[in-house]
Amino acid sequence: MKKLLALFAIPFVLTACGSDDEASQYKTSVELSSVSKGVAQLQITITDEDGNPASGDVKITPIMNMTSGMIHSTPLSTSTGELDTDGQFATTAYFLMPSGAMGSWSVEVSFNNTTTSHAIDVDMMxxxxxxxxxxxxxxxxxxxxxxxxxxxxxxxxxxxxxxxxxxxxxxxxxxxxxxxxxxxxxxxxxxxxxxxxxxxxxxxxxxxxxxxxxxxxxxxxxxxxxxxxxxxxxxxxxxxxxxxxxxxxxxxxxxxxxxxxxxxxxxxxxxxxxxxxxxxxx
Ligand SMILES: [Cu+2]
Structure with a gap:
């Protein structure tokens, strides 16, 4: 019985203290406002494993995967910055193309040495x-x-x-x-x-x-x-x-x-x- 407990204990300890997995304890969410003439507000929220606002610098990269195979980004008012006290960072995105037949959009968020990708829908002409x-x-x-x-x-x-x-x-x-x-x-x-x-x-x-x-x-x-x-x-x-x-x-x-x-x-x-x-x- 003692042996069994010890076995269970090991993975628990690794998860709690393993530095390799530390980044994945953060939860990143991306919110896109309605798009007006290609312009939209992009808000990033990052929380730690307890749900508390994270702190630190983020980098935002919108990416369009074109049906043609080409990959490109789009202009932002600013692409890097520090999370505020609510764990949030907001920027204005100026989109070059709509989601749909031409391709699909996602937003890559880099924080704490980890990059996560979030699908977004860009409705414009x-x-x-x-x-x-x-x-x-x-x-x-x-x-x-x-x-x-x-x-x-x-x-x-x-x-x-x-x-x-x-x-x-x-x-x-x-x-x-x-x-x-x-x-x-x-x-x-x-x-x-x-x-x-x-x-x-x-x-x-x-x-x-x-x-x-x-x-x-x-x-x-x-x-x-x-x-x-x-x-x-x-x-x-x-x-x-x-x-x-x-x-x-x-x-x-x-x-x-x-x-x-x-x-x-x-x-x-x-x-x-x-x-x-x-x-x-x-
Ligand atoms: Cu495109």
Whole structure:
């Protein structure tokens, strides 16, 4: 009988003290808000074996497994950070593609030397994401060749009220299939590679009516709290389905267009009848 007890005791002791298994004692959950025009809040919660909030640094990596076999990530407002006192970390995800026929999405969470994978469903349309391209001087490596760097612009909503007439976008750039960065003053893309691009002066401009007239273009201000988020005011939007906002992006004096040349188009946003942001109620 004594022998039997001893046998049972061994695995118990190993589980409680074995450092190899320590990481798996944490429970990680991932919550995705509803996706609006490709934009969603991603919240990670990590608890220890007693259900108490964990503490430490986390790294978040969204991954799309394409039906074609290609694997890529997507821009985040921030991909690393420290869990708060509730064991939580939140970031904004800007998705490049919907879940479905093209492939499936998951979120990898790295914490305490362990990475867990969590399936998510991304409900959006391809047309929610606007793209601009770099020119000959703004290329990245891609599958043994070079391609124009892609800039992604996301609709963060109109704010139309008696004293406000504004539109906000989030702007990010691709460094590789797995790496993206918000476009902000001082950022360095593809640092220490042949494709390094230092983001000096960023100019984001918007126009809604008679855009052939330069005076109708408004310079957007970057949000001081959220890298890559730009808002322009005084746009003459009606807050209906006829609104169109053109967005012009220029980095270090070089304008990014639909095809990377000066003949290319700006990004152009169209809208449904109702406003996408609660701010419009103000
Ligand atoms: Cu994809």
């Amino acid at each position: 391809m047309s929610d994401v606007k793209q601009l391209k770099g020119g000959e001087d703004d290329q990245i490596a891609h599958m043994d060749t070079e391609v124009a760097r892609t800039y992604y612009l996301f609709d963060l909503g109109r704010m139309v009220s008696n004293n406000m007439n504004a539109f906000s976008v989030f702007v990010a750039a691709r460094e590789s299939l797995m790496n993206y960065q918000p476009i902000t003053d001082g950022a360095v893309l593809n640092a220490a590679t042949d494709y390094e691009l230092s983001i000096g002066t960023v100019v984001v401009e918007m126009c809604s009516q008679s855009c052939e007239n330069e005076s109708n273009w408004q310079t957007a201000m970057e949000d001081s709290e959220q890298a890559g988020v730009y808002q322009a005011m005084n746009l003459n939007l009606n807050n209906d389905e006829n609104d169109v906002v053109e967005v012009r992006l220029s980095i270090g004096g070089s304008t990014k267009t639909s095809d990377g040349t000066l003949e290319g188009n700006n990004a152009s946003f169209t809208f449904s009848s109702e406003s996408s942001m609660p701010m419009a109620m103000m």
